[in-house]
Amino acid sequence: MLYGGIEAGGTKFVCAVGDGDGKIIDRIQIPTTVPAETMPKVIQFFSKFELQAVGIGSFGPVDINLDSPTYGMITSTPKTAWRDYPIVQKVEESLGVPVGFHTDVNAAALGEATFGAAKGLDSCLYMTVGTGIGAGAVVHGKLLQGLSHPEMGHIFVRRHPSDTYKGSCPYHQDCLEGLAAGPAIEKRWGKKGNLLKDRAEVWELEGYYLAQALMNYILILSPKKIILGGGVMKQRQIFPYLFEYLKKAWNGYVPLPELTSKIDEYIVPPALEDDAGITGALLLAKQAGWEGTRT
Amino acid sequence: MLYGGIEAGGTKFVCAVGDGDGKIIDRIQIPTTVPAETMPKVIQFFSKFELQAVGIGSFGPVDINLDSPTYGMITSTPKTAWRDYPIVQKVEESLGVPVGFHTDVNAAALGEATFGAAKGLDSCLYMTVGTGIGAGAVVHGKLLQGLSHPEMGHIFVRRHPSDTYKGSCPYHQDCLEGLAAGPAIEKRWGKKGNLLKDRAEVWELEGYYLAQALMNYILILSPKKIILGGGVMKQRQIFPYLFEYLKKAWNGYVPLPELTSKIDEYIVPPALEDDAGITGALLLAKQAGWEGTRT
Numbered sequence: 001m002l003y004g005g006i007e008a009g010g011t012k013f014v015c016a017v018g019d020g021d022g023k024i025i026d027r028i029q030i031p032t033t034v035p036a037e038t039m040p041k042v043i044q045f046f047s048k049f050e051l052q053a054v055g056i057g058s059f060g061p062v063d064i065n066l067d068s069p070t071y072g073m074i075t076s077t078p079k080t081a082w083r084d085y086p087i088v089q090k091v092e093e094s095l096g097v098p099v100g101f102h103t104d105v106n107a108a109a110l111g112e113a114t115f116g117a118a119k120g121l122d123s124c125l126y127m128t129v130g131t132g133i134g135a136g137a138v139v140h141g142k143l144l145q146g147l148s149h150p151e152m153g154h155i156f157v158r159r160h161p162s163d164t165y166k167g168s169c170p171y172h173q174d175c176l177e178g179l180a181a182g183p184a185i186e187k188r189w190g191k192k193g194n195l196l197k198d199r200a201e202v203w204e205l206e207g208y209y210l211a212q213a214l215m216n217y218i219l220i221l222s223p224k225k226i227i228l229g230g231g232v233m234k235q236r237q238i239f240p241y242l243f244e245y246l247k248k249a250w251n252g253y254v255p256l257p258e259l260t261s262k263i264d265e266y267i268v269p270p271a272l273e274d275d276a277g278i279t280g281a282l283l284l285a286k287q288a289g290w291e292g293t294r295t
Numbered sequence: 296m297l298y299g300g301i302e303a304g305g306t307k308f309v310c311a312v313g314d315g316d317g318k319i320i321d322r323i324q325i326p327t328t329v330p331a332e333t334m335p336k337v338i339q340f341f342s343k344f345e346l347q348a349v350g351i352g353s354f355g356p357v358d359i360n361l362d363s364p365t366y367g368m369i370t371s372t373p374k375t376a377w378r379d380y381p382i383v384q385k386v387e388e389s390l391g392v393p394v395g396f397h398t399d400v401n402a403a404a405l406g407e408a409t410f411g412a413a414k415g416l417d418s419c420l421y422m423t424v425g426t427g428i429g430a431g432a433v434v435h436g437k438l439l440q441g442l443s444h445p446e447m448g449h450i451f452v453r454r455h456p457s458d459t460y461k462g463s464c465p466y467h468q469d470c471l472e473g474l475a476a477g478p479a480i481e482k483r484w485g486k487k488g489n490l491l492k493d494r495a496e497v498w499e500l501e502g503y504y505l506a507q508a509l510m511n512y513i514l515i516l517s518p519k520k521i522i523l524g525g526g527v528m529k530q531r532q533i534f535p536y537l538f539e540y541l542k543k544a545w546n547g548y549v550p551l552p553e554l555t556s557k558i559d560e561y562i563v564p565p566a567l568e569d570d571a572g573i574t575g576a577l578l579l580a581k582q583a584g585w586e587g588t589r590t
């Protein structure tokens with residue numbers, strides 16, 4: 001059985017065909033421009049295969065509420081060409097197969113929980129730090145979803161007293177994403193993150209903000225494993241700073257080895273590396289294949 | 296069938312016997328002093344009944360991990376007489392019935408999700424603002440639990456610029472609980488909360504801090520209903536301040552009626568009033584009766 005997966009990102013769409021057991025058979029990358037340009041290429045790629053179902057992990061916000069009239073749409077995104085775009089309906093109609101749909105980070109969380117760093121656990125949190133900051137969680141073996149999907153990247157953090165950068169979130173200005181995503185790093189320090197490798201203060205401040213976020217996620221969700229991916233986290237030097245700030249913030253409250261001696265086993269990079277999201281999208285396809293599509 | 300419920304609080308134990316469908320048949324209150332004094336009275340009360348099982352919602356931190364050697368204990372509590380007290384084992388051995396065990400706020404969340412304000416929903420959050428601040432959540436119809444139980448009261452919030460009170464949390468000083476629980480109100484303003492009714496600034500500041508906390512809980516957990524209980528929330532005048540601050544913080548990000556026009560239906564006092572916790576404890580008993588006890 002073959003499944004299709006789409007990791008719909010703000011800069012590129014990754015499309016893959018896989019066997020549903022984590023093996024990827026074919027893949028392609030398509031730049032994210034406007035739907036009329038990007039989507040025909042997506043459909044064309046998948047048309048060559050006999051697929052059981054397709055799964056989509058998408059940038060957001062998206063409407064994943066099955067009862068909603070706007071289910072399956074990318075909703076209030078700042079990328080205006082994609083606002084209110086019915087991506088699920090488009091794929092269903094073009095390919096005639098069931099379509100599974102979640103946020104990109106939820107897909108990545110599912111990928112890591114099934115085949116990656118949280119394999120065998122019924123709970124984990126996946127956070128990406130890239131152009132934006134987002135996180136998805138598996139709770140009791142299922143993707144966390146309630147009123148809407150989580151938007152964990154926009155939580156408020158306390159500014160570092162020496163940080164004068166005003167923040168870049170159009171909604172909240174200096175929320176976590178506004179202070180710690182890739183674009184904030186670039187604007188604060190005047191260069192892209194990959195060109196700031198040797199500036200220890202950049203990564204210490206990044207660790208300071210991410211530690212606050214993880215502190216809140218742990219206090220609220222208590223995940224069994226935390227996986228940190230995305231472009232910014234390629235700077236592995238962030239991890240030790242983050243561990244130190246988090247241990248300090250936790251301050252022995254509820255003594256857990258995961259927050260002390262074993263912190264580097266608890267908070268880890270993605271085992272699937274850059275394939276967490278697309279692997280999760282293929283798993284969403286498999287689930288959609290079982291459950292059938294929405295009628 | 297009769298079940299026993301214990302709401303084990305820092306100042307009192309509420310013990311009740313109920314039918315498992317939300318009806319309470321008998322109840323008693325016992326002051327929380329030391330285990331050697333409090334527990335025999337608890338056991339004596341229940342001994343008069345033929346119980347199927349007992350459920351306990353306890354102040355914490357508690358160990359609710361079934362695989363742990365310290366399962367069923369109240370662990371690192373500042374109430375030293377109760378530290379490492381094996382409350383589950385004590386009740387199991389004394390009464391010879393299965394015992395269900397969770398935190399007090401998780402029990403209250405279960406009570407409200409089953410018979411209260413979140414009846415019929417598979418997700419909700421219950422927060423208590425009293426001597427401490429704690430919250431429990433139902434996710435996918437089950438009490439949220441992961442590495443440990445959530446400790447949502449200790450998240451970091453941003454200080455109000457005019458607030459000079461240093462904070463009262465022994466672990467984190469000015470975390471949410473340190474700034475906004477009952478004792479913080481008393482220390483900051485010099486009087487107990489129930490004597491500060493007419494001081495609007497007290498409740499506006501309280502709304503300011505609680506709004507930040509709810510903002511984070513919503514972004515991270517996306518509960519379908521939020522229920523606010525505990526002694527401090529008896530000051531219903533907090534609600535309108537909280538709504539205004541939360542709407543302002545959310546700032547239209549993901550347009551949801553629950554965060555705008557319907558906010559007063561989304562964030563509500565407990566429908567079970569002061570019985571949310573004990574009702575939940577009785578439900579924990581019912582679940583323990585089905586599942587049998589730990590062997």
Ligand SMILES: Nc1ncnc2c1ncn2[C@@H]1O[C@H](COP(=O)(O)OP(=O)(O)O)[C@@H](O)[C@H]1O
Pocket residue numbers: 009010011129130131132181182183186192193194195230231232233234235
């Ligand atoms: N090696 C790196 N070190 C630091 N920052 C990086 C690195 N690679 C990418 N980034 C930053 O991460 C952001 C892109 O995130 P990425 O996860 O690659 O894509 P996206 O979030 O758009 O899917 C950019 O702001 C970029 O500057």
Ligand SMILES: Nc1ncnc2c1ncn2[C@@H]1O[C@H](COP(=O)(O)OP(=O)(O)O)[C@@H](O)[C@H]1O
Pocket residue numbers: 304305306424425426427476477478481487488489490525526527528529530
């Ligand atoms: N009506 C009230 N108005 C304001 N504060 C109150 C009120 N009742 C109790 N409190 C405060 O709440 C705290 C007690 O919380 P409560 O929920 O009653 O018990 P506990 O948290 O100990 O189980 C105390 O700090 C008390 O001053």
Ligand SMILES: [Zn+2]
Pocket residue numbers: 153154155169170171172173175176177178
């Ligand atoms: Zn934001």
Ligand SMILES: [Zn+2]
Pocket residue numbers: 448449450464465466467468470471472473
């Ligand atoms: Zn604290």
